[in-house]
Amino acid sequence: MRRFTDGFYGYAVALFVCLAAGGCFLLVNQGGEEHIPRRDYSITVANFGHxxxxGVWAPTQDPAGWIPNSNRIAKGDSGAQVLYLGYATSEREHVMFAQSNEKxxxxxxNRMANTxxxxxxxxxxxxxWERRVREDKNQRSLVRVLPDVTLVVTGTAxxxxxGQLAAVLRQRPQG
Known part of the structure; x- marks a missing residue:
């Protein structure tokens, strides 16, 4: 037993144990700030408008403390284009804005709100705006059906x- 407490081997074992303990501590306590990637949606909105x-609906500004973190254009079930803008809110909930002229x-x-x-x-x-709730998915949605487009603000917020996101949505001129 003395062999691991004396001389070079004792020193090496003690050093290894200290480094391993320090490494475990750093691994568990990887503090720092939360990083949510910010994604600019201005080009996606402009492309969607073409x-x-x-006239495309889009936020005039992002609600305070919100981070736009996703955006895309996709085809809906009927083949109509759908614009999706995703956010992390100031309370770090998820909210998505979707719009389409799908018929x-x-x-x-119903598909966007899951109910x-x-x-x-x-x-x-x-x-x-209609309120819709899907309790089992912790999802709330605001829906506004207009003559030429349907707007949906949905998420865990x-x-x-x-309402903060719905309040900053404005229709941009067509084209």
Whole structure:
């Protein structure tokens, strides 16, 4: 037993144990700031506007403390274009804004909200938005069906946070 406590081997074993303990401590305590990648959506929104026959809706500014972290254009079930903008909110919940002129509008809204059950309305800038809830997915959605486009703000955020994004949405001129 003395062999591991005396001389070079004892020193090497003690050094190894200290380094391993320090490494474990650093591994467990990797503090630092949370990093959420920021994704600029301006080009995606502009490209979307060139492919659809209506004025595109987009945020005039990001709500305070929100980080835009995803954006894409995809084809919906009926072949219509769909714009998706994703955010991490100031409370670090997830919110997505989706819009499309997919018909029927109700099917698009139901698919984005993961439910067809309306749970009331919420006024945003004087306009009524349908509230929809999918409890088993912890998902709340605000839906607004307009003559030429359907808007959906959905995610794990609470109603006031969803309303923050809906409040900064404005229709841009077509083209």
């Amino acid at each position: 492919t659809v026959p209506y 029927p509008a109700a099917e698009f809204a 067809n059950q309306v749970a009331g309305t919420q006024q945003v800038n004087g306009q009524p 609470d109603w006031p946070e969803l």
